[in-house]
């Protein structure tokens with residue numbers, strides 16, 4: 001069966017294209033909107049200018065999308081094959097001659113409010129996953145955390161290296177998340193290392209920081225450099241507990257009160273499947289009692305990632321990037337660290353190359369939007 005040719009592409013035998021290719025990429029059934037864009041951006045950065053990348057795809061939209069991607073990204077689509085008996089097309093792309101990464105930023109109007117509610121230029125904000133294990137196992141956890149998962153702790157020495165590089169690149173703020181960061185045995189050292197260079201926000205469920213060595217680590221933290229972002233989904237215990245587990249509301253409230261008593265700036269974050277106007281009013285009233293300023297109240301939608309079987313779907317097309325470092329890689333965004341299509345690097349360092357990969361992908365997305373494409377590389 002013969003496919004519709006991508007406009008401008010020459011057809012050739014696979015053996016001919018293979019002979020011309022410097023590198024290969026198997027995109028499987030991914031389309032550009034669901035993650036192939038990021039994979040292409042990563043892989044072509046390893047190809048010398050003027051050399052070619054052979055892309056295999058089983059998605060019928062990809063050959064035509066690659067024609068637009070190569071034009072917008074400054075590369076050239078040289079040729080493609082017909083669909084072969086395995087159901088795949090092969091497309092040969094020659095890398096453009098400029099190696100300069102475009103320094104693009106996403107318009108704040110397109111940012112999805114999963115984290116802080118506002119978009120920042122790529123490179124200003126960094127997320128660090130301190131660990132992946134958690135005392136809870138919430139039904140919507142995007143990181144697939146629970147008491148039984150591998151901790152995947154971020155070593156303090158690795159965090160120090162990442163922070164040195166981030167600081168040198170002009171980084172301005174860091175968010176620590178997990179898992180539950182207070183389960184990291186050296187969280188105090190980690191926070192001190194990060195806080196030496198930028199202000200730091202710790203995301204926590206506030207349930208395990210009140211006793212013993214964790215309490216001591218909390219008390220030792222610099223109130224001028226460290227802010228706590230505490231999850232509280234509802235003013236009503238049963239609504240909070242139905243996602244997070246029995247008794248979790250009461251312990252979170254105790255944690256919030258003691259963080260405030262200790263003099264921390266506290267931000268409260270709720271995660272909801274849908275708009276909940278009535279519940280929202282009760283939640284706001286409770287935060288009024290605690291004198292939490294409006295700027296420190298955050299309501300986020302559930303992302304359909306990790307454990308969440310419902311919620312807002314996210315892709316590199318719809319999610320403004322917030323670079324995120326884990327012990328085993330760098331990711332597009334902290335809500336997407338369980339999604340292989342959102343991985344930017346297989347290593348936590350160097351940071352600069354990963355930030356440039358993200359900037360290149362965003363620059364192409366921005367250029368596509370300027371041409372009027374709503375979903376950057378979806379033809380449908």
Ligand code: SF4
Pocket residue numbers: 134135136137138140141142143144145146178179180205
């Ligand atoms: S959502 Fe937060 S508190 Fe719940 S399991 Fe995940 S990391 Fe833990």
